[in-house]
Amino acid sequence: MTDSGAAVRELRKQSGVTLRGLAAGIGVSVGTMSAIENGKVGLTVDRLRDIARCLDVPVSRLLEPRPEAPPPKDPEPTDWREFPPLTLDPVLQSAIEVFEELGYHGATMRLIAAGADISVAGIYHHYPSKQHLLVALVNLAHSDLVGRLDAAAAGAEPVTAFANMVEALTLFHVERRPLALVLATELRRLEEPNRSLLKASMAQIEQRLLDTARKAAEQGAFRDGDLSTATRAIVTMCLAVPTWLDDVDRAEGRRLAREYAGLALDMVGAAAQR
Structure with a gap:
C-alpha cells in the first residue's frame, strides 16, 4: 500500500x-x-x-510514492498521434524493463537497482517498495492515456471523436508497449485502495466511449439499441494489444491503430457512414 x-x-x-x-x-x-x-x-x-x-x-x-519524489509528469500531448519519449527517472525505467521481463512477482528491488545503476538503499529512499514503483508506473501510464483521449476527442463530432479515441487507445498500447504491458498484466498486483481507484478510472474511459457512441446513435450515425457490449468489447480489444503484439515499426503501429478504429466503427454499425 x-x-x-x-x-x-x-x-x-x-x-x-x-x-x-x-x-x-x-x-x-x-x-x-x-x-x-x-x-x-x-x-x-x-x-x-x-x-x-x-x-x-x-x-x-x-x-504518490513520496511527497519529496512524486511520479514524473510529462506535459499533455499536443498531438495525440505523436509519442515522444517519456521523462522517466532511471529507477522507473529499470522497473518497467524488469516488470516486463520477469513480472511483478519475479522482480526484485536489487534487480531494479542494478538496472538503474543505483544502490538498493538509494531506491528505498524514494520508493519504499515494489508496490510504490508499480503505483507510480500505473499512474504515469493512465495519465498519459487519458490526456491523449482528451486530445483525440476535442472539438470533433461524435463519429470522428469515437474513431479518434479508439485509434488513440490502440496507438498508446502500441507506442508505449512496455508501459502498457505493465498496466495490462499487473493490475491485479495493485493493493487497495489503488486497485479500486484504477478500475474506476478505467471504467470512466469505457463510459466516455459509450457516451460518445450514444451521441452518434442519437444523430443516426450508429445503430440503435444498447451499445454497451460493443463498447466494452472494443476497449478490451485495444487493451489486449501489448499482450500479443511484439514491438512494431512506427508505420505498422499506425496502420494497426487505424484498422482498429475501422473495426470499432463496424462494431457499432457505422460501416455505411465511412
Missing part, C-alpha cells in the same frame, strides 16, 4: 488545514486522524476521497 498517510500530512500542511479541522471534515476523531497520518490506520477508498475533497486536491495526489 502506498504511504498515503505521509502524503495526507504533507498536503494538509500545504493547504493550511489543522489536524483537528481535517478530522472534523471527514468525521473522525483527532486520534484517528493522527493515526492515519502516521500510517497506523489504513485508508479506504471512500476515506481517501473524503480527505481529498476536504483538502481540495485530486485523489491521485494522496497516492
